[in-house]
Amino acid sequence: MARVLVAMSGGVDSSVAAALVKEAGHEAAGVTLKLWGGAQDSGCCSVSDVEDARRVAANLDLDHYVWNLTEEFEQRIVEPYVEAYANGSTPNPCIECNRTMKWGTLLERALALGFDAIATGHHARIVATKNGPRLGRGEDSAKDQSYVLGILGEFELERTLLPVGNMSKAEVRDRAGALGFRTATKADSQDLCFVASGDREVFLGARISRRKGKFVDTAGNVIGEHSGIDGFTIGQRRGLGIALGERAFVVDIDSTTDAVVLGTRSDLLRQSQGFASASFLDGKPDSNRVVLVQTRAHGAAAEATVNREEVAWNQPQQRVAPGQSLVFYDGDVVLGSAIAT
Amino acid sequence: MGSDQPFGIYLDNAASTPMRVEAVDAMTPFLSETFGNPSGGHRASAEAKKAVEAARELVAEILGAAPDEVVFTGGGSEADNLAVKGAAWARRSGGLDGVVVSGIEHKAVLAAAHRLESEGCRIVEVGATESGVIDLAELRDAIDQTTAVVSVMLVNNETGIIQPLNAVADIVRELAPNAVLHTDAVQAPQWLDVKTAANECALVSLSGHKFGGPKGVGVLVVRKGTKLVPLIEGGGHEWSLRAGTHNVAGIVAFAEALRITTANRAAECARIAGLRDHLEQGLRQAIPDLLVNGNPESRVPGLLHVSFFGLEAEVLLVALDQRGVFAASGSACSSGAVDPSHVLAAMGMPRERALAAIRFSLGYRTTQSEIDAAMPIIVQCVEQLRAAA
Numbered sequence: 001m002a003r004v005l006v007a008m009s010g011g012v013d014s015s016v017a018a019a020l021v022k023e024a025g026h027e028a029a030g031v032t033l034k035l036w037g038g039a040q041d042s043g044c045c046s047v048s049d050v051e052d053a054r055r056v057a058a059n060l061d062l063d064h065y066v067w068n069l070t071e072e073f074e075q076r077i078v079e080p081y082v083e084a085y086a087n088g089s090t091p092n093p094c095i096e097c098n099r100t101m102k103w104g105t106l107l108e109r110a111l112a113l114g115f116d117a118i119a120t121g122h123h124a125r126i127v128a129t130k131n132g133p134r135l136g137r138g139e140d141s142a143k144d145q146s147y148v149l150g151i152l153g154e155f156e157l158e159r160t161l162l163p164v165g166n167m168s169k170a171e172v173r174d175r176a177g178a179l180g181f182r183t184a185t186k187a188d189s190q191d192l193c194f195v196a197s198g199d200r201e202v203f204l205g206a207r208i209s210r211r212k213g214k215f216v217d218t219a220g221n222v223i224g225e226h227s228g229i230d231g232f233t234i235g236q237r238r239g240l241g242i243a244l245g246e247r248a249f250v251v252d253i254d255s256t257t258d259a260v261v262l263g264t265r266s267d268l269l270r271q272s273q274g275f276a277s278a279s280f281l282d283g284k285p286d287s288n289r290v291v292l293v294q295t296r297a298h299g300a301a302a303e304a305t306v307n308r309e310e311v312a313w314n315q316p317q318q319r320v321a322p323g324q325s326l327v328f329y330d331g332d333v334v335l336g337s338a339i340a341t
Numbered sequence: 342m343g344s345d346q347p348f349g350i351y352l353d354n355a356a357s358t359p360m361r362v363e364a365v366d367a368m369t370p371f372l373s374e375t376f377g378n379p380s381g382g383h384r385a386s387a388e389a390k391k392a393v394e395a396a397r398e399l400v401a402e403i404l405g406a407a408p409d410e411v412v413f414t415g416g417g418s419e420a421d422n423l424a425v426k427g428a429a430w431a432r433r434s435g436g437l438d439g440v441v442v443s444g445i446e447h448k449a450v451l452a453a454a455h456r457l458e459s460e461g462c463r464i465v466e467v468g469a470t471e472s473g474v475i476d477l478a479e480l481r482d483a484i485d486q487t488t489a490v491v492s493v494m495l496v497n498n499e500t501g502i503i504q505p506l507n508a509v510a511d512i513v514r515e516l517a518p519n520a521v522l523h524t525d526a527v528q529a530p531q532w533l534d535v536k537t538a539a540n541e542c543a544l545v546s547l548s549g550h551k552f553g554g555p556k557g558v559g560v561l562v563v564r565k566g567t568k569l570v571p572l573i574e575g576g577g578h579e580w581s582l583r584a585g586t587h588n589v590a591g592i593v594a595f596a597e598a599l600r601i602t603t604a605n606r607a608a609e610c611a612r613i614a615g616l617r618d619h620l621e622q623g624l625r626q627a628i629p630d631l632l633v634n635g636n637p638e639s640r641v642p643g644l645l646h647v648s649f650f651g652l653e654a655e656v657l658l659v660a661l662d663q664r665g666v667f668a669a670s671g672s673a674c675s676s677g678a679v680d681p682s683h684v685l686a687a688m689g690m691p692r693e694r695a696l697a698a699i700r701f702s703l704g705y706r707t708t709q710s711e712i713d714a715a716m717p718i719i720v721q722c723v724e725q726l727r728a729a730a
Binding site for chain 1: 653655656658659660662663679680681725726729730
């Protein structure tokens, strides 16, 4: 038996996670992090979600607390997010939130309070290996969240429970229903808690002054005008407002000239992908070892070998927007992560 | 954890108090036996009406008001809203559009003021000094002939600091003769004679559960000649200032709790101040860098507001809760999260000290043995978290 602090977002997954922690015989308490209190309080951290989490904790007879981390979230997640877009890169704030808020502040506070571990409702598994605990993909491949947890190191994994990682989403909902949780039929949370879907430009526009720039083709010819590079991500094809004759994609963003380069899908394909800030749990894989590399939350992983500062793809892959995470796998087990350059 | 100790040491009496036994006994007959609607025309109603009016007379006498100056409301926040909005609305037609409040007011007053601002009123929030009292020089600058409402609380709910209400009243009379002075006295009855402390205020808010009465019952004293526009309209209850069937049991219990509180006040203040001082000295001895917030001379007896430097209050509160000591920090918002305190910010307190601030509030039921038991727990929690930091 351990003392476990369950991060309860008010969603169905963490509700069931809390139930499972208690069922396993652990001494559990719940905490809800209030991360975002802005006008667009639309996602995973609104007051009604706090109430849902509190109600589930009460159903389970668990102590429940709320920590107000809105200022820290603003400084450490939202501001860097805005700055990254302003500089033409594509941040992944959910991964940064996992690193700095959940497995940062939350875990630190839990340990200081005498808890042995934290638990969350993420769909991923902690796998025992001869080298220690490692992160594995969740049972429900459609809901697998190992990508956004790829930054977890051994210290964090030793102090983490992911109780719903062995369940499908349908099983989680059934379980929540059987337990009588009001969260059983709640919709899945959006990808980003502080920006309503489709409103990224509105959100950014309220925080940074946007500079107009040119659309250019791959040959450098100006083919139009756009209202700011922060509206674009490499690989984007929707909302460009321009026709090329064939389907157009953003293939590059130049923050020095504010140019957005449009091209075709084939212009996006690369033999290799640079990265920085790499971290591997068991050291960087040998350069002749074929591993799997995933470059987005809901994308498939592709085979590659890993050199010092770049991934060499076995088959050409779409260019990854700078700032996005690369997560390296051996089969279903995470080897480490890095940031695309 | 929490479940194996159903109740611990309750040091959050500024948030709510246990009901006094006498108040429970007083209200019980009105829940099921004498249940009539006091507004009705038969004998079942007459009994209920009699109880409401007897309660009103008792409350009026204790507060130094006439019975028809006592308006029962659904709690302290409603009383504050009726006072601030009602008085401002009643004065708009006369061209008065200034609403001046202290920056350390309860959220009920601040939110009412902000609503009025959205309706076109000019709002000024007057700051406080480091000692925790309203800045009177700033108040002088903030008010004038066009000020409609001035709202300054009697006792601050976070720090327990008593506000210089008589000085405020003098300034308002001198500079803003057209203004109505409201005081939120919700935190006061356990510690002060509201009759004398708020005798110059046209509007006085009280809340039952802060002094051993029930939740959901409040009073707004509305001195004769003070025009208000109601928030809730309907059947003309409470001189058309607050429609709605009377909460008979709650009103009866409110009055009884206020009566007992007032009768016992001198003795309880002395006893509780002794406990509070004992707690403060004990903590200071074990934690030499303990910081007491606000001027200790101006505190009500039950309040100990301190900062444990380098700690985050919301973490310390969890540690204390896990050990069965119930305290608070800031003013809890409805989500239960600790919002950065607007009161401490208005006092100019550095952010780190404000985030490390905890309120221990003692009440009539707090005992010496509880304080003796709480003290080592608080010290151990502080030491544990400091060691982990």
